Amino acid sequence: MADRLRTATSPYLRQHADNPVDWWQWGEDAFAEARRRDVPVLLSVGYAACHWCHVMAHESFEDDGVAQVINDAFVPVKVDREERPDVDSVYMTATQAMTGQGGWPMTAFLTPDGEAFHCGTYFPREHFLGVLGAVRDAWADRRDAVVQHGAAVTEAIARTAGPLPGAPLDDEALAGAVSAVARDADRVHGGFGGAPKFPPSMTLEHLLRHHARTGDDAALALVERTCEAMARGGIDDQLGGGFARYSVDARWVVPHFEKMLYDNAQLLRVYAHLWRATGSPLAQRVARETAEFLLRDLRTAEGGFASALDADTVVDGHAVEGLTYAWTPAQLRDVLGDDDGTRAAEVLAVTEAGTFEGGASTLQLPEDPDPTWWADVRARLLAARDERPQPARDDKVVTAWNGLAVAALADAGALLEQEAWVDAARECAELLLDRHVVDGRLRRASRDGVVGAPAGVAADHGDLAEGLLALHQATGEARWLDAAGEVLDVALDHFSDPHGGGFYDVADDAERLVVRPRDPSDGPEPSGQSALAGALVTYAALTGSSRHRAAAEAAVEASGALARQAPRFAGWALAAAEALAAGPLQVAVVGTGPGAADLVRTARRTPAAGAVVVHGPPDAEGVPLLADRPLVSGGPAAYVCRGFVCDRPVTTTAELAAAIAR
Template structure:
């Protein structure tokens, strides 16, 4: 049997390369083989850091009996959802429609034309074998009914993707969304909903912006409660920084241990903006540590950022991260070990499994003692077996990282973070742009073949615009402009919204179009946000209008389910305030730097900042902004109407408070 996955760029596909199942990559060749053999396609979708994907692989895909059943009666196709979010979106919609829920691994049975007729997620081995028998029997004996069901499911998925009607998000709608979120917020543990509980990154950003625009104190309280609970819980890595994917309980104690780039990039930005709004030392600490985690644990040799750390270590979930009181004492000695156990909520009974505990930090310990203890525990943990790393570089998620690191470098005064953002941007633009078109991912300096989706264009443009504001370099503004032009021409739906894939992308059974913000911004809201920022930086009314119509395209979803429209609502808050443009001009000296620090400390959701020499080439905000009496000056403009320039940090702060 040919090893068809051996040359794949996806670490997830490579994990399955030696399975006895005769896997193929997604493509016309697989479906042509299904038509030739007159058998269904078994589609299995997952990702490298997925715990239950590993379980199903060990139980079923590595089993000779299961492999024989699959190879005899199906064409087996393996897909990395992170490389092919378009394929994942289409069949996840079908899975959710058929079962009422989704997740990974996703298991779908398709006709040779790609129509899904039976879908599910994880199946234990015996159940999976029985399912294979049942599907094969139905295909052989009830073909017409199976094909009719597949066609009906495809039609339902297509209709669902175009069901939203545009609805403008005015001040009343934004206030109503904030009230709805306040009703849904967990007043005890922070966040939203019950177990499992996910970090609500985009909703927290939305509420921070709503507070900045309106002064709503409850919006800020929700953010502060959630951010403190997560930062002190087991979902946060108290030794090395960074957040796990979600908590399996409502109190953030026990995480699902995989760490994703998109979570940490977004949460870094949330904690950074909370620090900017409140001066919270906790928020500042978590922002610094999470930025450190990105650079230490996820940065690739090429300068990009890897997708994830695995949930498992040597097949055991949490093996790297959990502790017993005895293990703490072994590293720190009996006295400091007991103190650490109390500090970190490590109990004899354990908060996880088999008497082990995750690490929590309910209160800030003595900083001198904790710095030494934390360092020793981190060094001891680094000697343990470590989780695998999915080291593919995904365009969209690296765009989120560029934005977060560029802003963190400015607000935390750490130029090394800006340098890391710049290096990442150079890698993505240099490697992922092929013949003028954006690719989805690369690995080890080799770009993959999967085309970029809408989110790749929107998130990367967002990151480049943040980097432009941090550095004053025009190349990032120009690159963002090109990405946005391409997205508008290739992804637009003709009514102000955006499809997830380009008009010349591979034809799937349905062209995906999902406006929901779930774990990361939807392609539509990502593009809306970047269009909004670009319009503010350049004064372009065309891009401003495009941002407004893109937000309205998801307006009905935002009104009905604000928790699933976090980034759409965040962009709407930015549109509702401005823009607020601050141009700081002067020679590169302390006076200009002081004005820049004040400008960047403003919390307005519509804020954009340009700092540089007067009339700096290619920076529209600095055009026709002269020095004042030979001194550095700041120009504050609201809604494209400008105040008189100011020359002191105190006067600028007063102008921004108006």
């Protein structure tokens, strides 16, 4: 049996290298083999931190009997959805069309031409054997019907990949989106909708920008309630910082324990921006703890950030969810002694009955304890937890998610004056531009500094540009603005839809799938269209480029129908729309010394939807906002501009705050 997965960039594929299933990687070779053997393709899509992917692997793909059936009747192809989001998008759409639901692992049966004719998600072993047999027999006995069904499914999903009708997001539409989001709010437990609850990062950013633009206190209150509920619940790691993927209950108590880079990067930014808007000590603390988690647990040796920590901890060959994180009162007393252990159980809502499984509890922090006592106890518990078996780390470096991390660390680092965070953002950006750009084009992921073959998708371009633009503002260095412009110009050349506006998910010269995917909805991360819209808005504000602003307006309008109908699935598009509605607000600070630092601090801490702030010497080369901005009487000055039309320069923080408020 060929050994095709062992050298893969993806840790998920490597996890399956020792399976008795004769796996192929996605590519023309696999489909050519299916045509040669005249058998269907069995496509299995998952990711390294996926709990049920591990379960199906153990039950079926590690089983010799199941593997024999697969190898005899199919060409099995294993795909990491995080490395090939385009493949995942096409066949998840087919899965949802056939079954009414989706999820991972995704299991799809394809013709040798790549058309899906039967799909599902997780199958228990015996059920899976039945499905394999039924599909094998249908291929042998009812080939024409199977092929016709696959063609019909492909035609249906091609229709869903077309652009939605454009719809402008004017003031009335933006107010309506906020009202619709508010109707979905859980007024008791925070968040939106019912269980399971996911961190609504982009919706929170949308609401913060709406409050900054309009002064809507109700929008801000939704953010405050949700952020506090998450921060005090079990979804937030009270010892090590960082947020889990989602809560299985409506009260944020029991998380699904995997920790994703994209969640934590976005939440770091949200909490930093909430602190900017309110001065909340809780928001500042959570921002700091989340940044510490990123730097401590996800940073790679090359300076990038790993994709995730697994949901499960493996002990004696068995995957156990939550083993690393859950506690009993007895375990707390063993580490802390009777007095501190009993007190910690009360503070952290650890009960004898347990809030999780097997009498164990997740850790919550319903109220802030004495800070000196808690700092000591937290450190002791974390040190003890570090001695436990730890979840595996998916250490591939994904361009889009690292772009989000660069944006968060640069933005929050500048706002909270944490130079180490900005330095980490700079190092990560250097890695992405050095390793992930090959022959002028962006690749999706690397591992151990070696870039993989899959091409970058629209989200990679948008999120990387977003990070580079945040880094430009944090440092005043022109190279990041230049690099962002190059990334965005590639996206405009290769991803734009010249007819419907907006952007496709894959480039015009990318590998041809059965359809060219295009999904404008914001899920756990910004869609490619939203990511590019947001970055284009910022780039236009920093450079005055009318071309890039027009492209941003077109992309937002292309998401407008979705934003009006389902605003919780268009959070980042709405955030970009709020920035457009506020108009480009630019603050340029020239000069050095304490006076300049005070002006920069004031500018950065004044909430304004989509505002950009740059600091540097007068006429700094390659920084348009600093051009023709001289010192005033030889000292530092700030220029507040709207669309590059500027007020007179100011030299005090009070004058600057007033000018921004106007």
